[in-house]
Amino acid sequence: MIQRSIATWQDLSWQEELELLVKTPKQLLDLLELGDDLLPAAERAHAVFPLRVTRSFIARMEKGNSNDPLLRQVLPLHEELDNTASYSNDPLNEIHFNATKGIVHKYHGRVLIVAASHCAINCRYCFRRTFDYSGNRMNKMDWQHVFDYVRTHDELSEVILSGGDPLGLPDSTLQWLITQLDDIPHIERIRVHTRFPIVLPKRVSENLVRIFTSSRLQPVWVIHCNHPQEIDSEVSKAMHSAATAGITLLNQSVLLRGVNDAAPTLVELSNKLFRNRVLPYYLHLLDRVTGAQHFDLPEAEVKKIYAKAQASLSGYLLPKLVKEVPGEPAKRIVA
Numbered sequence: 001m002i003q004r005s006i007a008t009w010q011d012l013s014w015q016e017e018l019e020l021l022v023k024t025p026k027q028l029l030d031l032l033e034l035g036d037d038l039l040p041a042a043e044r045a046h047a048v049f050p051l052r053v054t055r056s057f058i059a060r061m062e063k064g065n066s067n068d069p070l071l072r073q074v075l076p077l078h079e080e081l082d083n084t085a086s087y088s089n090d091p092l093n094e095i096h097f098n099a100t101k102g103i104v105h106k107y108h109g110r111v112l113i114v115a116a117s118h119c120a121i122n123c124r125y126c127f128r129r130t131f132d133y134s135g136n137r138m139n140k141m142d143w144q145h146v147f148d149y150v151r152t153h154d155e156l157s158e159v160i161l162s163g164g165d166p167l168g169l170p171d172s173t174l175q176w177l178i179t180q181l182d183d184i185p186h187i188e189r190i191r192v193h194t195r196f197p198i199v200l201p202k203r204v205s206e207n208l209v210r211i212f213t214s215s216r217l218q219p220v221w222v223i224h225c226n227h228p229q230e231i232d233s234e235v236s237k238a239m240h241s242a243a244t245a246g247i248t249l250l251n252q253s254v255l256l257r258g259v260n261d262a263a264p265t266l267v268e269l270s271n272k273l274f275r276n277r278v279l280p281y282y283l284h285l286l287d288r289v290t291g292a293q294h295f296d297l298p299e300a301e302v303k304k305i306y307a308k309a310q311a312s313l314s315g316y317l318l319p320k321l322v323k324e325v326p327g328e329p330a331k332r333i334v335a
């Protein structure tokens with residue numbers, strides 16, 4: 001257990017900072033000097049889907065502002081407990097595509113591996129809020145089955161490590177995984193879906209970058225950043241070091257009411273991402289997961305916001321506006 005005070009969390013290793021995650025609403029509200037008005041509801045919603053957030057991410061929030069766009073992504077609210085019929089625990093029907101332990105295979109040519117069961121933060125709108133991580137936790141033999149699956153599906157050219165957040169795995173495990181996948185001739189690319197470079201940027205160490213750039217597989221990191229305020233100097237440093245070493249960096253965001261539902265915010269986000277070597281890739285409509293209904297926006301409103309952003313951005317800085325429809329062969333382009 002880490003005994004150092006929060007005042008020195010900046011000096012901790014990434015593993016130590018993970019041990020010091022803020023995991024209770026009381027702790028979070030106190031750190032942000034927000035008083036206890038929001039506490040009872042936050043505790044009720046936290047009992048359904050626990051709060052989890054890094055000190056580094058909290059440091060980018062504005063004290064005393066309960067509407068801070070970063071805070072809204074992680075603070076449990078009473079709205080999460082409202083019952084809304086058209087939302088479900090598995091809005092993307094992933095259970096249907098999760099027939100083999102550790103594998104979600106939806107699309108032609110690429111397969112997703114549930115490599116980790118936790119994230120550095122819990123995003124309140126996450127479509128995997130209730131994913132069966134314990135049923136997908138793998139031992140060495142399970143991993144062997146995963147590699148066999150990838151090896152026998154020679155139509156695959158890309159493996160996606162997801163979760164949970166795969167960059168929460170130790171370097172030694174990531175090195176082992178990449179070595180195994182490198183040995184499968186038809187695999188060309190390794191893609192990682194991760195929020196670590198944003199929420200715990202010190203995770204992007206020289207060794208991590210070396211692990212991803214030392215194999216024959218082309219590395220792609222799809223980071224997840226929703227608001228320009230998430231990018232500070234540490235995040236910028238992490239992005240530059242990964243990009244300079246040869247890792248392709250793409251960003252996916254989710255359009256969220258009360259977080260980034262304004263064209264100027266999206267424009268600033270795209271510009272700031274590109275300034276930091278990241279190409280905006282997808283802007284997702286919210287997946288209708290139970291507990292996230294208060295983040296949703298009508299599609300017509302989303303299209304208006306998007307059209308305004310489009311008018312201010314070079315084409316290559318405009319992320320594709322997409323939604324996922326279970327059973328379709330690719331994400332559906334909305335605009």
Ligand code: SF4
Nearest residue numbers: 119122123126164195
């Ligand atoms: S980082 Fe991604 S997988 Fe993890 S809680 Fe957030 S949205 Fe979900």
